[in-house]
Amino acid sequence: MPTYAYRCTNCADEFEIHQSFSEDSLKICEGCGGRLRKLFQPSAVMFKGSGFYRTDSRGTTSSSTSSSKKTSR
Secondary structure, X not given: OOEXXXXXXXXXXXXXXXXXXXXXXXXXXXXXOOEEEEEOOOOOOOOOOOOOXXXXXXXXXXXXXXXXXXXXX
């Protein structure tokens, strides 16, 4: 179940709650009856490094992709 963060626009109370995707968002603060706003937070997955390309996970190869043909005369 995902965790959602809310903040009351009236009393500025912040809290987190576990809700399923099918549940409706909370609308009313239990403390003061004010309006709740869902807070958006950064993703839990962070990609760091020089980049994520198909060549990043490959080791060095000794074979060359360009082949030279020797012609006999």
